[in-house]
Amino acid sequence: MKGNLKILSIGGFSGYGESNTCLHRTWALEELGEVDRIDTASKPYTIYLRVINRLFHKGFNVRFPDFLSVNEKIITQVNTKKYDFIWIDKGLFINNSTLQKIKLINPKVIIIGYSPDDMSQRHNQSLNFIESLPHYDYYITTKSYIVEKLKRMGVKKVFFTDNAYEDKFHFPRILNDVEKEKLGGDVGFIGVWEEERANSILYLAKNGVKVRVWGGGKWIDYKNKFANLQIEDKGLFSEDYSKALSAFKISLCFLRKMNFDLQTTRTMEIPACGGFMLAERTTEHLNLFEEGKEAEFFSTDEELLQKCKQYLDDNEKRNKVVLAGIQRCRDSGYSNKKRIKSILNVILAELA
Template identity: 60%
Template sequence: MKILSVANFSNYNDSNTALHRHWALMRLGAIVDKVDTSISYNFRNKLVKKLFNLGWVQFYYSGTDIFNENIILKAKDIYPDIIWIDKGIGIKKETLIRLKKDHPKIIIIGYSPDEMTKRHNQSREFLESLPYYDAYITTKSYAVENLKRLGAKQVYFVNNAYEEKFHYPRELNNNDRENLKADVGFIGMWEKNRAESIIYLAKKGLKVRVWGGGRWLLYQNKIENLIIEDKALFSEEYSKALSAIKINLCFLRKMNNDLQTTRTMEIPACGGFMLAERTQEHEQLFVDEKEAVFFSTNQELYEKCMFYLSNENIRTSIAQAGYQKCLSAGYSNYNTLKSVIERILNDR
C-alpha cells in the first residue's frame, strides 16, 4: 500500500503530532512520501484568518499554491493508494478534484485532532474541500454529525492517541529532575478556566508550575506558590517533564468542547500520574482512581492533589497502571490509525 502523507510538519519539532501520525503510517508497512503544508502567517494571512473568524469567508490564504501543486506532482510520482491529509486548512478543492481525475481509485482521507466544526479551526479552503474527501476522521465524538452537515461523505470517530516512539517513560538524570520537577504541573496554553483552577490551587497553598508562555506570563511572579515558566516544552523535554511532575493536570479546551485531549493519552503513556477533568469519555478510557484520577470542581481538584501528594505509593501505582492501560488498550498512533484505515477500506 502506498500512502502520500500531507501535513504541516514544520512546527513544534519532534512534539508535532502530525509528524507522529506520519511515523505511524510508515510503521504500517506503507510506502510513504510526504508534502509539508505549513502556512506562513504573515500579515496578510493573519488578516485572512481574523476576517474569516469574523464571518468574512471570501478570502483564501496566500502561499498555498506551491504545496497544493506539490501534492499533485508527488501523486504522479508514486501513484498512491491513499492520500492522508492532516488538518488540511490550506488544501484547495481543485487539488482534490484533480487528484481524483488523475487517479480515480485513490482514497483521500482527512484527519484532524481539532474540532473542525468550530470556525476558529476552519478556513475557506477547508470548507470548500471537505465534500471531496472520501473519509474524514475526528477525535471529537460530538462533531461527527456536524461534519456530515458541512459536506463530509463519511466521518469516523477515533480516540486521541500517543506516539510510542516519543511518548514513553524516559530515563531522568539529576539535571532533568531538577529542571523539570513540580508537585503539581501543567504544560499547555492559557485558557480562562484552567488559569482559574491553577490559581485556586496556588492560593490554597499548593506549589504549581506551568510551562506555556504567552498569556501565562501575566501571572509571573505575582501569585505566591505559582511558578510560570517563560516557555513551552517541546521534544524530549516534554516527555521527560510528564515523568518528572508528581501530578500532571489535564485540562480540556472549552472552546473546542473537548471530552478528551492528546494529553489524555500522552501523560500516562510517559508514565506520568494524570489528574484530569471528569468526562464520560475519560472514564471510558481509564478507570478512575486506578489508572488515572478525575475531578469535577476546583475543591475536588484541590482535595485530590493533597491526597495524592501525601500518598506516593498510591500515586505511583496509578501512574504505572495508566501506562499499562495505554499499552494493553492499543491507544498508540499505530494501533489507532491501523484500525481506522482498515475500517475505511472495508466500508468501501
C-alpha cells in the first residue's frame, strides 16, 4: 500500500461507547494513513429528527436535517487539505451536493461509502443517502445479496466484504471470578429483541438451559417471568461487551431477520473475544468457520438445545473450539485493519 495516505473519515463515532464499529473502522484507517475525523452522530437525537425519520420510513421523501453542519464541515476540511480518500460510514446525513463539491475541489479524491447494514432497505436509508449514491466511487457492503441492488441504485462500483472484528477491542480477556459472575453464565446473548430469537431463547430456558440476556428494551417484558432466563436492564457498550463474550460458556449469534443477514459483526467478534460461538447456520457462516471445529451452528431450536447441552457438558471440546476460533480469526485476516487494507489495496491497484 502506498505510504502516507491522507484520509478523511466521516461517521457516527460518539455513540455506543468503545463497542462502536464505526469507530473501530476509523481506528483501522488510522493505522493505514493520516486520518482526520468528522462525527455525524446527532446529539441529542431530537424529536424533530425522529419525526423526519418516521415520515421517511412511511414513504415520504423528506431529507434528514443537518443539525451538526456536517456537510459544511466536510467542504471546509476538503478545502483545507488534499485527501486521497474520503471514507463515509453510513452517510445518512451527507448530501448529494456535498459529494459533487468534493469532486470539484479535488477531482482525484476517491469517495468510498461503507455500511454494515442492508442499505437497500428503506428502514436503513435516508433521502440524502439515496440521492448521493451515484457520487460514490465505491460502496462497500457486508451484505452479499445487495451488491446488484446498490448498482441499480446508482453506485458505480460495489464491493462485498465479510464482517470484521477490532483487534484492539475484541480480544480474549483474562477474567477473575467476580467478573465472570457479573457478566457471564452458561449461555448468553447480547443484543436487541426480535421475536424469532426471543422464541429460541425461551425454548432453551423452558428445556432446562440457563440463559442470560444483555439487551434492555423489549427484553424487559420477559424479566422475572421465566425460570432459567435472566434478563438484564441494559445492553453492553464498553469493554464489558468483550468481557461478557469471554465470560459466557456459550455465546448465541442470531441474525436479524429484517435485514436478511447471512452473517453479522458478532460472527467475528464472539470468536475473536475467546467466546464459544453457537450461531445460525448459513452458507456464509460455514465458509467463515469450520463447523464443529472453530464454531458451532444450528438450524432449528431442537438442534440449538442439543448443542447447548452437548457443549455445556464437555468443557474440553468447548475449549478446543474456542482456541480454534481465535486462531481462525487471526489466520484468515478477519480484523478491521486487514479487511480495510485489502479493500484499499484493490482500489489503489485499479487506479494504478
